Amino acid sequence: MASLGSKVFLCVGRTNVSRFGLKESANRLAYSTLAPVNSHPGNKGFPDKNGRGPFRRKPRRDPGEPRTEKMAVDQDWLAVYPSATPFRPNSIPLPVRMGYPVRGGIPPEKKGNLELIKIPNFLHLTPAAIKKHCEALKPFCTEWPSALDTDAKCDMDFPVKVESTDYMSAGQSLRNPSARIVHLKVKLSSLNLDDHARKKMLKLVGERYCKDTDILTITTDSCPLRQQNYDYAMYLLTVLFHESWKFEPWEAEKSVADREEYIWEDSPSQKNILDVLLRMKVAGEGDDQEARDQLLERREVQEYKDSVVRLKNEGESESTMLQYKEAVKKVLSL
C-alpha cells in the first residue's frame, strides 16, 4: 500500500498523520509502439491453420523496442510516473530482478515478472515529485512561528503533545475505526511534582512511563470519536496530577518492600555497621545516640553508605562489588 506521511505542526501542537490508501483503480496506460504496420499473419481467433482464407485473424504486431531505450538520462521522470501505477518493465530503465533465484542461478528479470507487479512501488514519489507536492501545498499552510526554532523551546512552551492518525482510503466507506486513537505524551520533568507526588504518579501510571526518556504516554481508544478520546486523555492527565499530590492516610503504611529505591537510614546495614564500630571502639564510650551520630559523620562510614546504596540500587557488578570491598576494608580498618 503506498502511503504518504506528512506531519504538520499547528499551533496547539496536534499532529495529523495522513495517509493515502491505494485502492484506486489502476490507470491503464496504452502502449504505443512504433511497430511496423504490415505484420505477418498470426493465428488468432478461429482455428485457421494457415492464415489464408476468410477468417484471418487480426495480424499481430511486433512488440518493438521498449521505451527504456529511448529515455534520456535527464528526462522528466514525473512525466513517466505521474501517479501511483503498477510496475511497467518497459518504462523503467533499471535492471531490477526479483524473486527466488533459479537453482544455481539468479532471480528472474523484470520482464514479465509478476512479483514486481504485485508489490507496491513508490516510483511516483521521487524527491522531485515530493518537492512539487510541497510547492503545491504551500499556499494552504501557515508560517511556522519563528520563536520556536529549537526542540527545547517547543518542549518548554508546549509540553503536552497529542498525536492522532488520519486515514484515507478509496473504498466504500470513508471511516476508519483506528482514527479514534489518541496518544498523549508529556515529560514528567515539565510537571510540577515533588518527591512524594512523583513516586505516587509512577506507581499509578505503571507501564505507561518510560524511564529513559522521562515521557509519560497515555493512549486512549475507549471512546468512539477522536474528540471524546482527546477529552478523556486530558481528563486523565489532570486527575493523575491532582491525585499524586494528595496524601492518603493509608499511604503512611508504606513498608520497606514497597519502596522504589534503597534507603540506607534505618536499614539493617546501618545497624550492623554501627554495632560493629561501637564494639570496636573502647568499651567505655557507651551506647548512646551521640556516639552513633558521631560515627555516622565519619568519612569511612559515608563511603560505606554510598557503596551499599549503589550496590542495592544499581545491582551487582564487578565495579560495585569492588567499591563495596574497599569501603568495608576501610571501615573495619583491615
Add this chain to the structure above:
Amino acid sequence: MAHLALACTRAVGTAGARTPLMLRSIYLGSRNSELGITSQPSYQRSSYKIMALHRLSLRLRPTITHVRSLHTSGCRRQQEPVAAESEDEPFLVFRTQANDPASQSEKHMGQFYTVPPAHIRPLFPHGLPRRYQEQVKTFNEACIMVRPPALEVISCLKKTDYTKPAPRFLFYGLQGTGKTMSLCHTIHFCYTQGWLVLHIPDAHIWMKNCKELLPSSYNTSRFDQPLQATAWLRNFRVTSEPFLSKIKTKQRYVWTKREFTEEGRPLGELVDLGISRVKSSSDVVGAVMKELRLQSGQPGAEFRLAVAVDGVNALWGRSTIKKEDKSAVEPEELTLVYNLRKLMKNDWTGGAIIATLSQTGSLYMPKSVYLPQELLGEKGFDSMDPFVPVMVPNYSEKEFESCYLYFTDRHWLQHPQSHTEEGKKEIIFLSNRNPSMFDRICGFL
C-alpha cells in the same frame, strides 16, 4: 659445564615430598633408556633410580644445587632457578618450597606448595573437594596453588587486631574457579598458626536429603537432624584434637532427664557425648558452637577460632526438606542452621569468619548466578553485612602455565599432543582457563 643438565633432587629431608623426578641429562646419556620417559608414572621405581643417580651426581658434582632446566620434548624439570638464568624462562617454576602459608607472599603467586601429609589427615577429613581428594590420592601429595584471593585473606588475617569483632570474608566467583580450594588454603594457614578451625564443608547438605528429621527437644518449634550432626561432630573431633581437652565448658547442659554435662568438663567429653547419643547430637553441636563463640577472644582463652563455611548461602536459602504436612521447612527451623547463623554474626571476637558462596549445591537457584547479593538474598546479605567480598577468578595465564606444568610433571597428561603448543592452545580454548574444567579435560588426556 653449561651443557650439563643435571637435576638434583630436592632435599631428601622435605617431609613426605617424594616427587618422581624425571631426569634427562646429556652427560648420563646411557642412562636415558632406563630413566627415560616411562609410560606409567612409577614413583617407587624412578625414585629409587633417582636416589642412585643422586648419589652418583653427588660424587661427581657435589656442589651442584641448582640447574638450568633443559627443555625436552616430554618433561620439564624445575627447581627454584638461579635468578640470572630464570629471566628468560619465567614460567618454568611451578613449585615453591614455602610450604608454610604464613611465609607465602606475592612472589610465590602461581606456584604450587605442598601441604605436609601430617596436616592433611587432621585438617581435612571432610573439607577438600571430591575431585581434589582423588587427585591427592593419585599424585600422592596435596599441592595447592598460591593464588591472589587466598593470599589477600591471609594477609588480612595476619594484620587483624583480634580484640575487635571477627571480620568476615566471602569468596565468590563463577563455578569451578577455586573458591573451596582458596578456603582450604586459608584454613591451612589458620591451622599452622595454631587456631581452632570450625569447618563446615558444605552447608547445603544440611538443607537437603534429610533422612531423619526429629522435633527438637530443646525448642519444640525447631527440627533436629541427628545424622548430619553426628557426621559433622565426628569430623570436628578429628580436626580439633589438640583443643578438646584444653577447652572447658562454662555452663551446665542438661540433655535428657538423666544426662547432663557439668560445668568445667572438657569439650572432648561434650563431643563424644554428641557422637554416642545420636538423638541429642544437634543440640550438642549448638552447645559446642556456643561455647567456642563465648570463649574465643576472652582474656583467658588460648586459642583463636576460625569459622569456615562452604556454601554459606545455604543458610538463607530454601530447603527441600518437608515436614509431615508436606510444607517446606524454613531454614530457621533447623537447629543446625539456627546455631550456625548465630555463629556467623560477628558479635564475638578473637577470630575470623571465612566463607564461600556456592551455586553448585544450592537449591532453587539458577545456574548463572554467582554474585553475593543474588546468592545470599536480601536477608542473607543483611546478616552478613559488612563483609569483605573476595572475587576468585579463573586462572590467569601464568597460573594456567603453572598448573599445566604441574600436570605434565605428574605425568597426568599422557596424550602426546597435549605436550605440543597446539595441544595447549586447544586445552586453553576448551577450558577457558577454568580450573575445574581444566582438571576434567586433563582427566581424559
